[in-house]
Amino acid sequence: LIYSSTKTPNCDEKAIEAILASAQKNNAPLGITGILLHTPTRFIQCLEGDYQTISKLYDNIKTDPRHTGVTLLSLGPIKEKLFPSWHM
Numbered sequence: 586l587i588y589s590s591t592k593t594p595n596c597d598e599k600a601i602e603a604i605l606a607s608a609q610k611n612n613a614p615l616g617i618t619g620i621l622l623h624t625p626t627r628f629i630q631c632l633e634g635d636y637q638t639i640s641k642l643y644d645n646i647k648t649d650p651r652h653t654g655v656t657l658l659s660l661g662p663i664k665e666k667l668f669p670s671w672h673m
Contacts, residue, residue: 586639587659589629590652600651605673612672617642621673628652630673633666 601623612618617634630646632639647655 586632586643586657587630588643588646588655588657589627590655592623592626592628592652593650596651604651608673612642615642618666618668618671619673620668620671629658631668633663633668636662 604621608621612634615634615638617632617638619630619632619634621628621630623629632642643657
């Protein structure tokens with residue numbers, strides 16, 4: 586699953602660090618891997634894992650107040666993970 590979104594003004598570096606800490610804590614036990622890239626105004630994230638687990642996580646991500654305009658860019662099966670050791 587790949588999505589993009591627009592950061593809200595209150596999403597500063599401290600908020601980004603909180604996102605990272607939460608992802609590292611919660612994603613590994615669920616088998617979720619991926620990467621989160623960000624600019625001063627945008628996010629793009631790739632999530633890898635079980636379809637149902639990723640879908641549930643994406644539903645939560647869409648309601649996160651640190652961003653708006655969440656847009657699904659890609660969703661589908663993969664042959665192997667691109668980020669097997671990155672629990673972002």
